[in-house]
Amino acid sequence: MKKYIFILLLIAAFVSCDYLDLVPDNIPTIDNAFTMRSEAEKYLFTCYSYLPKDADINSNPALSGGDEIWELSDESIATQLSQLAKGKQNIVNPIGSYWAHCYAGIRDCNIFLENIPRVPDIDEFEKNQWIAEVKFLKAFYHFILVRNYGPIPIVKNNLSISATVDEVKVSRDPVDECFRYIIELIDEAKDALPQTINDAKYLGKITKPVAYAMKAKILTYAASPLFNGNTDQVTLKNNDGTQLFNQTFSEEKWLKAAEACKEAIDICEAANITLYKQPSFYQGYELTDTIRTQLSLRFAITDRWNEEIIWANTQSWMAAGGIQTSGAPDWEPSSQTRVWMDNRYDAPLKIVELFYTENGVPINEDKEWNYNGRHQTHSATFKEKLYIREGYTTANMNFNREPRFYAWLGFDGGIWYGQGKYNDKKPAELYYIQNKLGQPQNVGSRWAGPITGYSLKKLIHLENLRSPASYTVISYPWPLLRISDLYLLYAECLNEVGGPTDEALYYINKVRERAGISPVEEAWPSFSKIPDKYTTKEGFREIIQQERLIELAFEANRFWDLKRWKKSITEMNKPIKGWNVRGTNAETFYHSVLLYTQSFNLKDYFWPISETELTKNPNLVQNIGW
Template sequence: MKRNKFIYLLLIGCISAVSCKKYLNVVPTELVTQQAVFSNIQNAEGAWAHLYVSLNSGDVQFIHGGGTVLGACTDECKDHWENVSELPFNSGAWNATNNSLDIWSNAYQYIRSANIFLANIDQTPLPASRLDYYQPRIPLYKAEARFLRANQYFELFRRYGAVPLVNTALATTDPSATKTSRNAVEDVVKFITSECDAVAAILPLSYSSGSSDYGRITKGAALALKARTLLYAASPLFNGNTLYASIKNADGTQLFPQAYDNNKWLLAANAAKAVLDLGVYSLSNPDPGNPIDNYAQLFFTRNYNEIILPLIIGGNRDFESTYMPNGRDANAVNGNGKMSVFQELVDAYEMNNGFPITDPQSGYQTTGFWSGTLWDGVTNTSVSNVSNMYKNRDPRFYATIFFQYGVWNYSNNARPLKFAWFGNNGGACDGWPKPGTNCETGYNWRKWADPAVNLKGGGNANRNFPLIRLAEIYLIYAEAMNEYLPAPNGDVYNAVNQVRSRVSMPNLPITAADNTKEGMRKRIQNEKRVEFAFENQRFWDVRRWLIAKTVDNGDMHGLNARPTPAELSSTGFDPNSEAAGVAVFYKVVVDQTRVFLDRHYLMPIPQTEINIDPALVQNYGW
C-alpha cells in the first residue's frame, strides 16, 4: 500500500500544480529516454501518473484563479479585469494564431505519451518479489492510459470536430508523423466510444471512499465519457450540420456527417442509462433540510458519491481570493471580485414554484423590496431591503450568485453585500467605483466559495473539481430521450426531476409546453444551465445546440452599477451616498456587446500545425 500511495501522491502533485514538468519529454533523444523510463517499473509508474495531468486542461485553471474562464466567454459572466484572455472571444477577434483555448499540440503530446506507455509497459521488467503486486495492476494502468488518451480525443473532438487519430508511437523522425489527414467525425466518435467500452470491462466500479486510490479512473468514468461523447455526436453541431458540407480531405472524404440520424440520440440515452444502472453513484445530499446548502456543499467539499470523474485539487484558497466580493472594510470578505455575472444568467433561475420568471403564473416581481432571512453559508441570517427580484427563486440561485444586500458569513459576521454605486465608500462597497477592475453588473460568483475560508486569516478549501458528475448523466439521459421520442415521456421527466429534487424544486411537467418536445427541450437546456453554472459546461452546450449565435451574440446586461453623475444627482440624495446608488441601481443596462459568428462554433486548427502538415484541411470560416 505504501508503494501505491507514493505513486498517487506523485499523481496529485502533478494534477494540483498549474503546470507540471513533463515526465516523458518527447525530444530527439526520446529512445534513450524511453529506455530509461521503461527499464524500471517505478519510472514507468511515473510515466503513467503523468498521464493524469492531462485532466488538468487549461479551461479548469479558473479554480486556481488563472487560465481563460469559459463562463466569461458565454452569457454567464464577464471577466472585468483589464487585458484578460477572454476579451478576444467576446469581441470575435480570435483566430487560428491567438486561440487561448487551443489544446492541439498539448493534446497530441499526451496522446503520444499514452501511445509510448502502452507500447512499452508490458516489456518493463518486474521485480520477482513483487509479481503478485504488479501483475494485476499493469492491466489497470493500461486501461487508465487508454481512457486518458480517449479523453484527450474527446477534448479535441468538441473543439475541432474531425481530428487525426494517431494511436501508434511514431518516431518524431517518421515522415508520417507530420503528414496526417483528419479522420471523419464518425470515426473519431467510434474510436472514443470503443475505447471506453474496452476499458470499462477492465476497470473497477469504485475505489474505497477516501482511499489513496480515489481519483483514479473507474468503470463509471469510462461509461460516462462514452455517454458524453455520444450526446455530442447526436447534437445539431455534429449531426447533419450542412454548414460543414465543404470540409473534406483531399481524397474527398466527408469529415462531418451530412445526414441527420435520430438514432444517435438513442445511443446516447442508452449509454447514460448504463451509468445510472451501475448503482454506485448518488446525488450529493449532505443537508436535505436546506436545499441551498444541500447544493452548495458539493462545490467546497470532497465528494465521493456524485463525482464520477474528479480532478484532484490540493487544499488552497485560490478561488476565494480571486472571485469573492472585494469590499475592503473591516467586515468585508476581502476578495478580488474577478467576475461580473450577467443578468441573463440571473433571469434563467426559475421561481421556487417551478415557473420561469417570464410566466405570468410565476409571481416574479421587478419592483419593491422584502425583508426576511437568507442562508449566509453558515446559518439563516436576517436581511432587509432586498429586491423582490431575488425573492422565492430556485435555491441554486442563492448558492451560485452574490447580489445586492444578500449575505455571506465572514468570520461570523454576515455583512450585507453592496454592489450598487457608493461613491467615497472607504472600501465598504463590494463593487468599487474603479472602471475596468471591479464588479460592473451588480453580481459576483458565489458558487465554489467555502464559508470556512477566512481571507484575512487562516483556512483553506478542500475541494475537487467535478469533471463529470452524476447530475450530468441524468440530464444527458433526459435530453437524449426527449430528442429521440416524438414527445417527452415519464423517463424524461423523472431524470430531470432527480436533479431538481436535490434542491426541492417542483417536478416537471408544470406548464403545458413541458408536454411537448420543443418545450421540454427548453426546460432541459435551462436545467443544464442553472445546475452547471460556472462549471465550464455552458460554453460547449450552446455550441453543440447551435444556439451560441443567439445567446452569445449581441448585448449582455447587468444592473446599473455604474450610473452617470446626472442619474445620481437626480435622486435628491448625496451623489456619493449609498442611498443614491441604490435608488438608480435596479435598472437593467447593457454591460458588454458580444460577437459570435458561424465560424466560432468550431475552433480553427492552429495555423502552425497546418504549416507543418499540408494534409490538414482547415475548419469552416477560418
C-alpha cells in the same frame, strides 16, 4: 503530512509542444522509464498530467471565454481567455488552443501503451488496470480535440523514427470516425477499471463509473446537432474530397447515447454515487430546511470527494489565487492586509434571469411573478430573512426565486451563509452583500468589482474565512462530472428518442427535488403560462436544456452545451448586461447597463488550426470561416 493525492506527485515531463513531433526523440528516457514498476508508475502519472486545468480561469475557455462569467474589463489584469468572449479569436496564435497539448498527451499515452508490457516486476492485474487508465486518457484527449476542432487526425500509434515526410503529413479524419475510435478505446478500458478508489492517495484516478459516464457524455455530443447531420459544415472536406461532417441526421445516435447513459447511471449508483444531501446538523447547529437545501447545493460542488462527484480533476484545484479569491467579495475591505478578494468575476443579468422562480418555472412564464417589474425594487421582509437581509432594499429580480438562485449567486442585500456564521436561527448575525458604490463590497477600485452585481457564490467554499490579516481558502478538485449531469443527459437523450416519457421526467425530477422545486408535471400546469409545454418533445427539450444550464451553471458546461445544441449563435449574440455598480443607492444602482455586445459567427463553433500547423502540413484543412 504524508497524505497526498497521487496527481500532485507528477513528474512534469511535458514533451515537445509540436503536434507534428510524433516521433519519440527521448529514447534513453523511455528505456529507463520502463525498467521497473516504480519508474513505469511515474510515466503513468505523466499521462495524467495532460488533463486540462479546468479550475483555472486563465486556462479554461469555458469559464471566461463564453457568456456565463464576465470579467473586469481592465486590460492590465484581464485573462487572455476573456478576449475569446469578445470575439477576438485569431489564426496566428489561437486563444485557448489545446492542439499541441492534447497531441503531446496522446503521444505519451502511446509511449506508455507500447512499453508497459516489458516492465518485469508488475503483476498482470495491476498492469491491465494501468493500461485501461491510459487508454481512457488517450480517448479523453482525443475527445477534447474533437470538442474543440471537430474532425481531427486520429493518432492510434506514434510514428516510427523511420517515418517519411509524407507519413508525418496526416489529414483530418471524418468526425464520425473520430467518435467511433474514442468509444472503442473507452470500451476496451472500462471493465478493467476499479469500481471505486479506496486508497486516499490515489483519489482522482480513473474508475469504472468515470469511464461509463464519460462514454455516455461523449455519445450525447456525437448525437447532438453540432455533430449529427450538421449541414452548416458541408463544405469542410479534406484535399482529396473526403467529407468530414456527416450530412444526414441519425436518431440511432440518440438511442445509443440513451442506452449508454442508463448503463452509466446503473454503474454509478452501484458505486454509491448519488445526489448530495446535507445532513440536518452542521457546525453544531440544527438547520432549517431552507439552509439545509442551500448547503446541499453548495457542498455538491465544493465538498471534496462527496458522493455526487463521479470524476474530480486532481490536476486542477479550486484554491487560493483563482476564482475563490479574485472572484469573492471581500468581507474585510477596510483591512490593511490586501488579500485580493476582488469580486472581479460576475454573472451577467441574462444568466441571473435564467434561474427559475420559487415555483420552479422560468421567470417569463410564471403567472404569479412580475416579470415586467423585475428591475423595480422593494425591501425585504421577515419572511425572506434567510435569503435577503430584512429591511434591505433590492431588486424585485432577487425575490421569490428558486433555492439554487440563493445558493449559487451572491447579490446586493443577499445573505451569504458562511464566513464563520452558521446559526440560521439568528439571521441578523449572517453576512450579507452590500454592493453599491462606497459600500463594503464595492470600494470603487479599478482593480476590483463587482462587474454586474452578481457574485459566483457557487464556486466559493462556504468555510473560507476572511480575517483582518488573512484569507483562508478551502481548496477542492474541480468537479468534472457529477451525477446530476448524467441524470440530465439521460433525460435529454430519452426525449430526443421518444419525447417526454415517464422515465425522462423521473430523472429530471430527481435533480429538481434536490434543488427544492416541484416536479415538472406539477410546476408547469400549476404556474406556467404554457401549462402543457412539457407534454411535447420541443417544449420538454427547452425545459431540459434550461434545467442543465441552471444545474451546471459556472461549471464550464454552458459553453459546450450551447455549442453542441447549435445555440451559441443565438445566445452569444445577446448583449452582456449588469446593474449600474457605480450607483450609490437603490434608485441609481438598479439600472441595467450594457457591458459588452458579443459577436458569435458560424466559424466560432470550432477553434481555428494555427497558421503554423497548416504551413508545416498542407494536408490539414482549416475550419470553415478561418
